[in-house]
Amino acid sequence: MYRQFMCLQQLSRRTICSTARRQVDNMVKEKQKLFQADNGIPVHLKGGAMDAILYRLTMGLTVFGTGFVVYELLSASMPKKS
Structure with missing residues (x-):
């Protein structure tokens, strides 16, 4: 149980702390043009x-x-012949 907790803790720390921040170019001016x-x-x-x-x-x-919708309305408005 303790080992699973340690693996989970290490995995969560690795995914949170080691994420690299990507530089995103600002494309607003090009999109505005x-x-x-x-x-x-x-x-x-x-x-x-x-x-x-x-x-x-x-x-x-x-x-x-x-x-x-028009088809269904027309078919609903016509009486059924029996």
Whole structure:
């Protein structure tokens, strides 16, 4: 039991104390230039290809969901023939 506690204590000390601090570059100025550029691209697509993919996926899911809701409302409003 004591040995397990010592291993746990050593492991926790190693993960907390020996973490190297990474230097992160400040990219705010570059992002501001990118998003404030007057190039005719909407702001929600200025991030690149991933933004375009996410936009199209969101619009597709929205159209599909709207169509499905309309279908379900129409099928619920029609009486079942027995």
